[in-house]
Amino acid sequence: MVKNDFKELSPLEVIHQTANGLYDSGIIDGKTMRQYDELCLPPVAALSADDIKQVRIKNKxxxxxxxxxxxxxxxxVKQWELGKRHPHGASLKLLNIVLSQGIEPLRH
Incomplete structure (x- = not known):
């Protein structure tokens, strides 16, 4: 049995990991697991024009x-960085991924 180090996980990650174990054991069904999947999605933060520019510059x-x-x-991109437009939907999600994980996930 693999020991989990919950100290390094966020509360939502602990909840999701626990629910996944219950699902793997047959204690909860697929519908319930999908509800946990949705509940435990990380929030997508709004980013300012300066935030977007800094993310780009940081990733060179x-x-x-x-x-x-x-x-x-x-x-x-220019309009985002000037604050004339704001990213939303999939673009905002991708920007949050770059913010948290760097640019590499987008290169694949």
Whole structure:
């Protein structure tokens, strides 16, 4: 049996890991597990224009490459960084992933 070090996990990660164990054991069904999956999704934070620019600069990519990795236009990245537009939906989720994990997940 693998021992889990819950000290390094967030409360939602502990809940999800516990629910996953219950699902694997047949104690909860797939519908209930999907509810836990949804409940335990990490929040998607809104990002300011400066936040977006800093994420890009920290990851050492140009606006052109950043736009390609996010599957948006260069104009969109420029407008985000100037505060004229704000990312939402999948773009905001991808920006949060880059913020937490770096640019590498988008390169694959």
């Amino acid at each position: 990519v140009s606006q052109t490459l950043f736009a390609k990795l996010l599957n948006v236009s260069i104009s969109t």
